[in-house]
Amino acid sequence: MVDQARARRLSKRIAAIVATAIDHEIKDPRLAFVTITDCKVTADLHDATIYYTVMGEDLDTPPDLQAASAGLEKAKGVLRSKVGAGTGVRFTPTLTFMTDTVPDTARHMEELLERARQADSEVARVAASAKPAGDPDPYKAPRESVEDSESTDVD
Template sequence: MVDQARAARLAKRISSIVAAAIGSGEIKDPRLHYVTITDARVSGDLHDATLFYTVMGQTLDVEPDYEGAAAALAKATGHLRSLVGAGTGVRFTPTLAFQLDTVPDAARHMEELVAKARANDEMVARRAAEATPAGDADPYRDDESER
């Protein structure tokens, strides 16, 4: 039987262990300097863990090294799995798989689309404010009934 709450707790613990190992410099690979663990998911049987990561660099005007980060994480997987096993105390240490997190890029794209839509809405509102009616102010007025 799958215990989703236990899987979620284990995923959170694995995420914090791996993030601490990368952030503290325990893994001495310079390619991991700008890597951030964003999320973790553990399978229902607690045998497989997928860790999502991002690579910073666009804010620093440097192109992120996605391939280098993926290679460094693949190289450090064994050591990170040992740390996870020691830090979690579960009977079977889950295998670790790393996947590039695309959520920040998708969020950035959505923000750009929303900004574009707002600019178009403002342009339409300005045109509507400056517009005059094409016909009479009251198109249903009947001149003959007013006589």
């Protein structure tokens, strides 16, 4: 029987241990701008996938994803030992590192939303000065005058 709550607690604990170890204990300069964003543990608690992002040194510098990935692969054994000591589970999960694509996807979604806002404002600008081609309400039936209705009544 799988305990989902235990898996969630373990994944949070693993993410915290790995983030702390990268920040304070591992002295690899390739990991200086790595941020742990999430961790997922399988139902049997044997495998953990750790998601990370990498920032550049400043806003103009692109992140070095290959160097960060190589640094994490090199530190994988040490990090697994830290996870084993910090969690106290019978079987220490194997660690797999994946780049987190959520920030890139969010940035792309923001760009799409901005384009949609610009298109909507352009349509609103054109619609504000538009006039109907024919009657304002072409489906509205014309009213009959009182005189026409009296002359059509036959007793």
